[in-house]
Amino acid sequence: MSSLAGLLQQPTTRQLLAGAALLFLTAFYSPLTVLMLAPVYGSAPAHIFHGYGVAIVGAAGWFLKDHVQRLSGRRALLVVPVLAFWVPTVQTFLFASSSVMGNPFGAVVTEAISYYPLLLVSVACAGKLVQAGLDLGRHGDAVAEHVPLLVTYVLYKAGEKFAKGFLARFLGSAFFLSRSGLQLLLPLLYSVIAPSKVLLLALPSVLFSLTSNVHMHSGALNAYLHEEGFNLVARQDSVTGYLSVLDNLNDGFRVMRCDHSLLGGQWTRMPRNYNPVVMDPIYSVFTMLEAIRLVENDHREPRVDANSKALVIGLGVGTTPSALIHHGIETTIVEIDPVVHQFATEYFHLPSNHITVIEDATTFVQRTPEQYDYIVHDVFTGGAEPLELFTMEFLENLASTLKDDGVIAINYAGDISLYPAALTVRTIQHVFPTCRIFREESDSDLTTDFTNMVIFCKKSAATPLSFRKPVPADYMGSKFRENYLLPKQEVDVSRFQDIPKGGRRFLFDREKHLIHKWQDRASLEHWNIMRNVLPDGVWENW
Incomplete structure (x- = not known):
């Protein structure tokens, strides 16, 4: 726990930087969460309530920051990396119930259980760090409370804007810049801010992500898809969404998928001596x-x-x-x-x-x-x-x-x-x-x-x-x-x-x-x- 105590006792500039980094990472996770929802619920439905939810939970994190610190024994910051590591695992299991929950209810529930706890605790901790880093108590209670609130909001929105531009340009260019890879990279960066033995609680999720998460391993994915009569040919994140090529093993056709829609497909299983110049579309x-x-x-x-x-x-x-x-x-x-x-x-x-x-x-x-x-x-x-x-x-x-x-x-x-x-x-x-x-x-x-x-x-x-x-x-x-x-x-x-x-x-x-x-x-x-x-x-x- 010494790392946390040390951080909270550091000079104000370092506290401010730690708070800003925490806000930046949490803001980056906001559009990433929508990207994770899009293949299951569609790009438009994933956005419908996302902005409202982020605003409400983020505001709650700020105004409940003292309660969060008190209830956690001032150890809330140590929980943030653990929550971040668990997000992809929780999402994967919730996605399996998407047909039961429906749309957009399923998208809202998935964010409420996976991303929103991370958002609430991160904003609460970042708010305390920014408040301590600015050290405005000598200017009165109103200034000490409202200026850090404004700074926290600006830092978060700046991080979110940067994230959208960054993802639009670089998403899919490498594994750790894919939507699944970023769900491993961001928790690692959270861990740099708040390293501790508490991170051992994230180990089961990390092991699942590295061995069995279908969103990160084509081999694990094909094991599931074969049970449905499909085979993954190729997949990649790109500027219009999550793209993949799938073969239907039973009926004999191939499709290209973009998020929760199909861009088209062609029949691959043809009768004997039937060879059209251009493949028949589905x-x-x-x-x-x-x-x-x-x-x-x-x-x-x-x-x-x-x-x-x-x-x-x-x-x-x-x-x-x-x-x-x-x-x-x-x-x-x-x-x-x-x-x-x-x-x-x-x-x-x-x-x-x-x-x-x-x-x-x-x-x-x-x-x-x-x-x-x-x-x-x-x-x-x-x-x-x-x-x-x-x-x-x-x-x-x-x-x-x-x-x-x-x-x-x-x-x-x-x-x-x-x-x-x-x-x-x-x-x-x-x-x-x-x-x-x-x-x-x-x-x-x-x-x-x-x-x-x-x-x-x-x-x-x-x-x-x-x-x-x-x-x-x-x-x-x-x-x-x-x-x-x-x-x-x-x-x-x-x-x-x-x-x-x-x-x-x-x-x-x-x-x-x-x-x-x-x-x-x-x-x-x-x-x-x-x-x-x-x-x-x-x-x-x-």
């Missing part, structure tokens, strides 16, 4: 997007692939751009996540003869001088649509890259009965005046209003949008494409014209925050759908 929407080539020009004539250019925004597993490339179309792929591109190339047969742009699409469309015959806009990820890619500003910039007689196909995944879907469709129609909308399922097949719909549009309003009849070359030897290439389930665009009270007609960048609550609702609906696509154990063990 979802028909990716084949529907290929129908952009079938849209006739304003003279009702078929388009010609030779010397045509296509822009694909959002790669996924690469089924649609692979088809465009094999049809001889010069294809530019804009993908914000380099790991998505790497996985699509290595595990989903994305051809190398394309132009790769690893960049935010909003930046790319502002700077590119190129114009394209075809644009495919397919950016669903992490359980929600990135709103900035559906705003009036972005779509107008995108329209400037489309030739006058060009065609755009936009994949929208969401609840088409909710306000954001109608808002998005109206915005698209304002920029591209001639549109038709199709979805994957018929009304009789729908069990929910959450679906994929593809919006085909032209810049020109000279003639209605029409599709030519496919020919055998369009199918590329695929029976799947024979069934799903030509869109069939058309959606009446009039259903999107009603504007609710207080609603907007179009989506502008400055107003996109107004529909975040709708996105949260859609993300929760998407979570339930995904739980029926893959077994709970696959999502929970990630």
Whole structure:
């Protein structure tokens, strides 16, 4: 216990630095906790109550700091590293009950039992250290209490801001900079601040993390996944979330996962003598997007692939751009996540003869001088649509890259009965005046209003949008494409014209925050759908 006593008796500057370091580490753990929740509950649901919980528990830690010190016999600081070491183990066991607890309740409970105790005790200890380090008692009780409170708040928020920027840039670049690796690194740093024999209490959790935690060991993970009929091929943290490639061992398909959603997949088990040029996707929407080539020009004539250019925004597993490339179309792929591109190339047969742009699409469309015959806009990820890619500003910039007689196909995944879907469709129609909308399922097949719909549009309003009849070359030897290439389930665009009270007609960048609550609702609906696509154990063990 001498280390604690020594710290509390040290000069004020060192106490202040110790308090600041403690706050910094705890603030860093805040966005990391959301990252840990995202593969199990989805990136959006993980955020819904996180900010409120952190504010409440952090405030409680400050105002209860004297009680925490008294109840712990002034040994609370020694408990902080132990709590930090136990967080990943507690989370792993709680994740196994996610299907029972549901979403977002399960996410809240998981944080309440794992991260919030660490937050409360850390803020309480840091508050005492900052208060002692500033030593403002001679200026009166009000100054001695409120100035340290303000300093503690500023230090925590600065640490949290730094953590978000750091994680956005470096997450996944090394094991100890992965979301799981950081859950080992941060407790070690806590231990530097408060080393003691009490750390022996963390030994069981450390041993579990080093030997059996599925989030840290691919071997341990595959032992669980094989029981569910799956095999992990690859995984990595990246800028858009936790990415992994999984093989279904029973039905014969491969998928790419991003947090609690799927970016796409392909069938890997084929009948004898069946070899399509481009692998069949597991979802028909990716084949529907290929129908952009079938849209006739304003003279009702078929388009010609030779010397045509296509822009694909959002790669996924690469089924649609692979088809465009094999049809001889010069294809530019804009993908914000380099790991998505790497996985699509290595595990989903994305051809190398394309132009790769690893960049935010909003930046790319502002700077590119190129114009394209075809644009495919397919950016669903992490359980929600990135709103900035559906705003009036972005779509107008995108329209400037489309030739006058060009065609755009936009994949929208969401609840088409909710306000954001109608808002998005109206915005698209304002920029591209001639549109038709199709979805994957018929009304009789729908069990929910959450679906994929593809919006085909032209810049020109000279003639209605029409599709030519496919020919055998369009199918590329695929029976799947024979069934799903030509869109069939058309959606009446009039259903999107009603504007609710207080609603907007179009989506502008400055107003996109107004529909975040709708996105949260859609993300929760998407979570339930995904739980029926893959077994709970696959999502929970990630």
